Amino acid sequence: MEIVAEKNDSEEVKDLQPSKIQSRVFEAIEVQAQCGGLPLALKVIGRSLHGEPQQVWERAKNKISRGESISAYHKNGLLKLLEISIDSLDDVAKECFLDLALFPEDRKICADALLDIWVYVRKLQRHDALSILSDLASRNLLNLTSTPRRTIAISHENVSELYFSQHSVMRELAIHLGCRGSVVHSKRFLMDMKEQSLPEKWEFLNHTACDVQVLSIHTGPMEASNWYEMNLPETVALLLFFTSSEYSLPPFLRSMKNLKFLMILNYGTKKATVKGLDALSSLTELKCVRLERLIAPLVQKQRTELSNLEKLSLSLCEGFEYVSTFNITKLREFNIDHSSNLEEVPISFCYMPSVKMWSISNCHLVQKLPYELGNMNSLRMLRLSALPGLKELPPSIGKLRPLECLDISFCEGLRELPVEIGQLKKLSEFDMRECSRLKRLPRAVCELNSLKLVISDEKIVK
Template identity: 75%
Template sequence: MALVRSIDSSEIVDDCAYGVLGKSQFYVGLEKCIGDLRGMLLDKDVSVVGAQSMGGGGKTSLALGLCNDPQIKEYFHENVVFITVSQSPNLIGILETMWEKIGGRKKQEFQNLEDGHKQLQQLILRQPKSTLVILDDVWSRIHLENLLFEGPAYKTVVTTRDRSNIPTTQTTRLYQLPLLCKEDALSLFCFWAFGRTSIPSTIDANLVKEVQAECGGLPLALKVIGSCLRGEPHDVWERAKDQISRGESISDYHKKGLIKLLEISIDSLDDVARECFLDLGLFPEERKISADALLDIWVYVRNLQWHNAFSILSDFASRNLLNLTGNPWSRVAISYGSASELYFSQHGVMRELALHLGSQDGGDHRKRFLMPRKEASLPEKWEMLNHRACDVQLLSIQTGPMEAKHWFQLNFPETEALLLFFTSNEYFLPPFLKSMKKLKFLMVFNYGTKRATIKGLDVLSSLTQLKSVRLQRLIASPVLKQSKEISSLEKLCLSLCEGFEYVSTFNSIKLRDFNLDHCSSLEEVPLSFCYMPSAQMWSISNCHLLKMLPDDLGNMNSLRMLRLSALPGLKELPASIGKLERLECLDISSCEGLRGLPEEIGQLKKLTDFYMRDCSRLMSLPRAVCELTSLNLVICDEKIGKQWLRAKNISIPELRVEIVETHFSLEWLGD
């Protein structure tokens, strides 16, 4: 049983040029805490250890450090499962993930929580191997009770802000994570401010110590403030010290004080970047969301150019205002205006900061309006908005199942972005979508364990300005049928969806960017997906049952970028790929079953970037690759790299061949 890959810091490569920051292995000040926690955990009489601190106190870093601890790895033999629970968890989904990770079996679908808990408990009792499950960011005792199990070699670590969430039993221990001491706090601050654990000799040491002292010993504050001051001149440091000193102390676990302190971290942002930061509050905390979703809002609502928007995203990552993770070799896609391989998440406290600052907009004229916590239906206070026009630019809603009768008669004529998050097998789109004549971005995101059926789709045909639609864990066919009526639609992203039957062609719309990801039941690509005459970027990834692509793929002669990534069942590329005369970038990485390339690939005269790492069965290249004289970059494994070097010597002198080590795909959307 392998360690859940999305939390193994040793496998996430930092790419500072793009602001992609993974989980740092730098655990300054936490070494003793990790040792204390390890000692409790390895006590034979202990089955559950709770680690408690305030938000931003380093609980997740402590848990990650425990995962990477050599003694823990030796004891549990890599049978470690890390799960983020968060404030509004999908408990059945978590149990299904635990079933898959603990048992090494295909993900089970449980009827309900009781059924899931019972089956998983029986599985754990039958397994003698030592297993550690880390439940990070638990908010509720009730949630935790559904996720605790007993077994002869089974142990659980729980991180939480509230110590009362941890049950008091003979086999349970509580560890209260202390604030960092002065020395460790300074070392951590210097790491983020200067990239080293001490103050450089060229820097005013007293000023650095004064700024650090104002941050107290709270890791999140040290990390964010240090990152935001990195590379800044002396006067910016002086100004930051004065601003921070006027805030409240955070040394007493005072959340308002922490929020006040972190406000300093965005004071240096210009007006546009500040608005972009406030948009982060539209998304749930601690969830991995496609970076393209955020960028679409900034492009279509904030009217930014894509690469300018991406620069802001990178800057936020470098300042630790958000976490940006994903494929470390995604720079090829980024150069074409796609961040489909990157995912962002935000610390709960940073989201609270965005919400706090965003709430200062007044009344019905606020720019953002959101229901931040998942509830069965809309809050009663929203009924006050019945039959009123609200001039809200961005709207975010989290609910459970919704029927038409559950929605109030709301009116949002100025709304340009709508984000719907829910957990249900059926979901009725809000009827007030009809009033959103200016809507440009729509995201429908299902956290449920099964694909949801969407109702009330007729409202989509009235959205004449809609540019981007992003759908997750839905039955796709009904939505796609209506989407074809949206003549303005430019981007369509389907993730974890199923049901693509009976979808007709997209000839009637100018779809520019199409993305199909993690659609596990997809066995063949519908022909309709190959009739997008305006498409410039077309991507299918992580569809493990897909075995072949239709010849009709060659009909999309407007394509500039084609991504066929992590399709292990794909045996060959269609010969018609040679018809893609405008293609500049081709990505076939992690197509482990691909045995060869067609000779017709030599017809791609404009191809400049070829991305083909982890194609383990691809043993040779066709002679036709020597005809790819426009090729600038190939990223591949060593065995095929030697053949590319020969092609370079024969006819492609400007070619740069980049040899990379084997890289295992990370399923960043897994919740």
């Protein structure tokens, strides 16, 4: 076990000469004065200067001194001050910060959705995207929270249970920095706030092709006739946020031939029936689809070609039980979460030959898994979390020979594990927290020679 001793603040102070300490204190006082004592400005700027050499402090202090003295009523001055906190980011991290403006302010959004944009739009590797998420959070440029059952630890395994939000001023900063330059050549089109219809200034998109990479729309109910026709040949990501019981997807969706990322999120108190999902068949480049709080009964009746889709995430959705209506032979990641009406996992969920990560969580009515689960012979991570009705795992789980990570946390009804679990020779991580009825383990677990991390309760450990 590796033990790392972190250097504390007192040790850092000891390393500074008295003259440097005095200089740093005076600089801190000047920065505080220029910030007008505003907590947000002090918090963000202070975090961006933490641990930086004196010349960085000098540069920031000089830039602040050229700015406008601010108060709670001087928003422009605050934005100028906060802009300093972005200076220390590299170009890639700056683009990632600007992407925060695509999401509504003061709303908790699954951090995994943000990472998907960075992976499929910014073309980052997953581990690099996770590092940037951690860095932005440490700089107070976004806020990270987790579900009550989890701790805030950023990793590929738990990122689906992390949520980010942003202060309204930080979102305005991202909008302010991202909207510089020509509108026609803007990388991002977004709505500053929720509106009942599309902004009139967007009507020019009907006859003008733009270089928009990402389009974010936040409205109330929308019928097909409410949409403008938009010419968006270069757009690779579309985010649709709405509050309504019915919603029609934009007709121009069919023409977005380069679209790789699609997110449809309903903020209403009830699930919304969404129309026009058949348009997805036209999107041959689509890689990632995220749907939340939607009802799509028509999916059961028609086959939808999504031959290049790599990731499908369904949260609080109904009508997607018959996923075999999708042609998803290249799917690498499948997530279904908080499906209140899912009682039995369809066999079709198990016919995903390329899937690497398969997750079903917070589905309280699920009592068993199909034997066909063992058919997914490319699976690396299996997550069966918060399924309190699940009584057992199918013996076919032993056929998942490449499996490296197994999560059965919060499966309170699980009484025993199958002997076949000992066949998972590559299993390195096993999360079995809060499995309160799991009284004993099969002796076959002793054969898991690759196991490096087991997360469990004290009772099971004993």
